[in-house]
Amino acid sequence: MKTVLMVAEKPSLATSLAKILSHGQSTSRKSSCRACQVHEYTGKFHGEPVYFKMTSVCGHVLSLDFEARFNNWDKVDPVELFSAPTEKKEASPDLNMERFLAQEARGVDYLVLWLDCDKEGENICFEVINAVKRSMNGGGRMSSVYRARFSAITDTEIRQAMQNLARPNENEARAVDARQELDLRIGCAFTRYQTRFFQGKYGDLDSTLISFGPCQTPTLAFCVERHDSIQTFKPEAFWRLDVRVQCGEHRVLSLDWERGRMFDREAVQMFAGVVRAESSATVLSVQRREKVKQRPVALNTVEMLRVASAGLGIGPSTTMMVAERLYTQGYISYPRTETTSYSSTFDLKAAIRPLERVRGMGEAVRDLLSSGGGHARGGHDVGDHPPITPLRAAGEEELGGDAWRLYQYVVAHFLASVSADCRYAATTLELRIAGELFSMTGKKVIKPGFTALLPSHAIRDDETVPDLASGAQLPVKDVRVADGQTSPPDYLTESELISLMEQHGIGTDASIPVHINNICQRNYVTVTAGRRLQPTPLGIVLVHGYQKIDRDLVQANMRGAIEKQLNLIAAGQADFDAVLEHTLATFRAKFQYFVAQIAGMDQLFEVTFSKLAESGRPLSRCGKCMRYMKYISAKPQRLYCAQCDETHALPPNGSIKLNKEIKCPLDNFELVLWSAGGRGKTYSLCPYCYSHPPFPGMKRASSCIQCYHPTCALALPKLAVAACDECEDGSLVIDPNSGPKWKMFCNTVACNVLLHLCADAFSVTVCEDALCEVCDAKLLSVQFHKDKTPLGDGETKRVACMFCDALLSSLVRWEHAVAKHPMHRRGGGGKRRGGGGHKRRSNKPKDKMAALEAYFV
DNA sequence: GCAAGGTC
Numbered sequence: 001m002k003t004v005l006m007v008a009e010k011p012s013l014a015t016s017l018a019k020i021l022s023h024g025q026s027t028s029r030k031s032s033c034r035a036c037q038v039h040e041y042t043g044k045f046h047g048e049p050v051y052f053k054m055t056s057v058c059g060h061v062l063s064l065d066f067e068a069r070f071n072n073w074d075k076v077d078p079v080e081l082f083s084a085p086t087e088k089k090e091a092s093p094d095l096n097m098e099r100f101l102a103q104e105a106r107g108v109d110y111l112v113l114w115l116d117c118d119k120e121g122e123n124i125c126f127e128v129i130n131a132v133k134r135s136m137n138g139g140g141r142m143s144s145v146y147r148a149r150f151s152a153i154t155d156t157e158i159r160q161a162m163q164n165l166a167r168p169n170e171n172e173a174r175a176v177d178a179r180q181e182l183d184l185r186i187g188c189a190f191t192r193y194q195t196r197f198f199q200g201k202y203g204d205l206d207s208t209l210i211s212f213g214p215c216q217t218p219t220l221a222f223c224v225e226r227h228d229s230i231q232t233f234k235p236e237a238f239w240r241l242d243v244r245v246q247c248g249e250h251r252v253l254s255l256d257w258e259r260g261r262m263f264d265r266e267a268v269q270m271f272a273g274v275v276r277a278e279s280s281a282t283v284l285s286v287q288r289r290e291k292v293k294q295r296p297v298a299l300n301t302v303e304m305l306r307v308a309s310a311g312l313g314i315g316p317s318t319t320m321m322v323a324e325r326l327y328t329q330g331y332i333s334y335p336r337t338e339t340t341s342y343s344s345t346f347d348l349k350a351a352i353r354p355l356e357r358v359r360g361m362g363e364a365v366r367d368l369l370s371s372g373g374g375h376a377r378g379g380h381d382v383g384d385h386p387p388i389t390p391l392r393a394a395g396e397e398e399l400g401g402d403a404w405r406l407y408q409y410v411v412a413h414f415l416a417s418v419s420a421d422c423r424y425a426a427t428t429l430e431l432r433i434a435g436e437l438f439s440m441t442g443k444k445v446i447k448p449g450f451t452a453l454l455p456s457h458a459i460r461d462d463e464t465v466p467d468l469a470s471g472a473q474l475p476v477k478d479v480r481v482a483d484g485q486t487s488p489p490d491y492l493t494e495s496e497l498i499s500l501m502e503q504h505g506i507g508t509d510a511s512i513p514v515h516i517n518n519i520c521q522r523n524y525v526t527v528t529a530g531r532r533l534q535p536t537p538l539g540i541v542l543v544h545g546y547q548k549i550d551r552d553l554v555q556a557n558m559r560g561a562i563e564k565q566l567n568l569i570a571a572g573q574a575d576f577d578a579v580l581e582h583t584l585a586t587f588r589a590k591f592q593y594f595v596a597q598i599a600g601m602d603q604l605f606e607v608t609f610s611k612l613a614e615s616g617r618p619l620s621r622c623g624k625c626m627r628y629m630k631y632i633s634a635k636p637q638r639l640y641c642a643q644c645d646e647t648h649a650l651p652p653n654g655s656i657k658l659n660k661e662i663k664c665p666l667d668n669f670e671l672v673l674w675s676a677g678g679r680g681k682t683y684s685l686c687p688y689c690y691s692h693p694p695f696p697g698m699k700r701a702s703s704c705i706q707c708y709h710p711t712c713a714l715a716l717p718k719l720a721v722a723a724c725d726e727c728e729d730g731s732l733v734i735d736p737n738s739g740p741k742w743k744m745f746c747n748t749v750a751c752n753v754l755l756h757l758c759a760d761a762f763s764v765t766v767c768e769d770a771l772c773e774v775c776d777a778k779l780l781s782v783q784f785h786k787d788k789t790p791l792g793d794g795e796t797k798r799v800a801c802m803f804c805d806a807l808l809s810s811l812v813r814w815e816h817a818v819a820k821h822p823m824h825r826r827g828g829g830g831k832r833r834g835g836g837g838h839k840r841r842s843n844k845p846k847d848k849m850a851a852l853e854a855y856f857v
Numbered sequence: 858g859c860a861a862g863g864t865c
Contacts, residue, residue, distance in 0.1 A: 060864080
């Protein structure tokens with residue numbers, strides 16, 4: 001029997017497709033890829049019985065990058081990135097997708113591609129083809145490769161697609177290849193160039209990466225443009241007429257003037273005079289109209305993001321994480337979709353019924369079911385996935401926090417979308433006083449409909465308008481000239497930004513949260529109260545800089561313009577190479593112009609940020625001029641010598657202080673003490689050696705505990721006690737400053753082994769030449785206070801091995817240092833083992849030191 | 858260390 005391999009874009013889709021196509025008869029098994037299952041069943045293909053295997057990838061199999069040698073920022077001029085050779089790499093190496101696909105394709109006769117029906121999906125088709133063809137029978141000739149085209153995940157649509165298989169569209173796939181290449185080259189060239197140019201130039205410029213991208217930069221520009229219109233806003237004075245009339249004995253009506261507000265005071269005063277001269281207002285009409293506020297269409301991703309931000313105060317990135325969790329746990333349907341209409345086969349009643357058990361929804365569900373199950377509005381079927389709907393009932397206890405609130409909204413939106421529209425009466429009273437028109441309007445809800453579920457959409461009942469006959473006369477009670485000022489707009493809300501991005505085609509439903517997250521994390525904007533996005537000085541100065549040099553770089557239509565070119569490739573109307581070459585040439589020219597004009601941007605930076613010489617506080621002395629260098633705490637933290645005009649790098653995280661004015665014996669720089677905090681490592685480093693390793697074999701970014709200096713009291717030979725048994729070439733070193741809570745840790749950056757020893761000892765030093773006869777570790781010389789000594793017979797000093805000596809080893813406690821955040825700790829924290837370490841392998845400190853001693857001899 | 862696009 002022949003075999004047909006079918007591949008979908010994601011595991012969830014493979015499951016639904018297999019279920020539909022096998023009529024629920026498929027069996028599922030695990031595969032070599034932890035994320036993907038394989039669903040198998042027998043059926044017919046081209047009229048012959050075959051064995052079907054349905055599986056999936058996880059989005060793109062490959063992603064584009066430069067060849068490794070072009071990823072060295074020190075050696076590559078960013079302009080080269082416009083022509084540097086690129087290569088495709090596995091997008092998620094840990095999934096090992098290529099190997100998995102090749103495995104599953106072994107001995108397969110036909111390939112059917114069920115990737116999403118958009119350009120990205122078409123591109124992934126070819127990634128899959130390339131991964132499987134060599135394993136397939138017949139080498140994967142294109143004649144045995146088919147493409148299923150479907151526009152909804154419904155039984156009929158999917159069966160039809162299977163009956164009408166087509167071929168993958170290479171033009172569309174190539175358009176995506178072009179997009180990837182353009183984004184990579186343009187984004188990386190600008191990012192590397194401007195990062196390098198501005199980094200380290202200003203003391204209070206708090207950013208290690210100054211990025212540019214065809215999506216993120218226009219996104220930032222939206223926020224800055226709003227900031228600019230707030231800054232340049234000039235309030236204008238306006239005036240209007242406030243007129244009140246008497247209606248019956250007890251009621252006074254406030255009227256709205258037809259002219260609204262005017263910017264001409266004299267004119268308004270003139271009108272006031274005219275109106276005052278009249279004693280009564282004449283009723284022209286009272287109109288009562290019934291109006292309808294339509295229920296929402298079905299929920300898609302972008303709307304969910306907007307509401308989550310504006311209504312629930314949850315940002316887009318978090319919302320997607322929470323939604324994905326709700327999806328994988330089976331509470332809601334697939335959360336990444338553009339579609340806003342339910343398919344005709346979607347069983348509304350079956351979807352509504354279980355929601356009766358959701359807190360606060362019972363009544364709405366019963367009403368809907370008793371009235372026939374509800375009806376949805378039109379909406380738009382994009383053919384990707386069904387709208388976001390709840391799949392089963394859940395309570396706050398099982399979901400908790402944000403997940404519960406988001407779930408509750410998905411439920412409310414779903415029920416609202418199939419509920420009745422809101423109906424209300426709008427009444428307008430029109431009056432005339434001396435030729436000027438006035439009115440008064442009122443709203444009254446007739447039937448709340450869906451607004452009972454979505455209170456933010458509710459129509460508020462306001463003052464009812466009295467029922468008056470036209471021609472009636474109402475005495476004018478008072479006429480006032482009120483004044484006011486126009487007020488500036490507020491910062492852009494995240495929800496408004498999402499709408500702007502959607503309108504301009506910047507990003508996709510899946511990538512919009514990523515772009516917004518990027519501009520926050522890169523410190524270009526901050527999220528303020530009400531989830532409004534306020535640009536930082538850095539964000540403002542960047543956008544203004546681009547605007548000064550080349551407006552195109554921040555224009556919202558930049559993405560659209562590129563897409564237009566790409567669509568020509570997709571439609572087969574333009575040659576891939578021609579489009580790529582032309583667009584790259586344009587952007588290379590823009591890049592070169594940007595580089596030539598960067599001084600214009602730098603002028604803006606100069607006004608906003610302080611030069612290094614004017615920032616920071618004096619910390620330690622420079623070994624060359626012996627003057628104090630300044631410590632710049634803004635990221636990246638560093639030392640700056642104004643005399644020598646030199647910057648010295650420091651470790652990226654952790655705190656820095658002066659180490660007792662001790663000088664490095666090699667270069668006279670005063671040493672500084674680096675610390676990861678109370679539960680982490682602390683060690684000394686030389687600001688000069690840190691970037692200029694003094695000995696062969698020493699890496700950049702080495703500190704004193706990695707230095708081979710043979711006599712310096714702070715270097716490895718004097719502090720190392722034993723080899724670290726948790727990593728390859730680490731040594732355990734004692735922290736000479738840690739007493740009386742003596743600490744020892746591994747001298748390599750990546751290893752977090754930390755141990756506490758001989759608490760309360762007065763001094764602990766390493767005996768350089770005395771090795772333990774049992775385990776080769778260096779002996780420690782430990783001195784206790786005479787009243788606190790644990791040694792018998794009033795002894796206060798012991799020279800022994802900390803691992804093999806019964807007493808010393810009982811005073812050792814192992815744990816792991818806090819590196820950065822508990823999440824990033826290697827191997828978990830906590831106590832590792834008890835005092836006795838007799839089972840250790842040889843503890844002889846690692847051989848590098850011996851090699852070094854040889855070097856000195 | 859960089860982009861944007863998939864998705865786990």
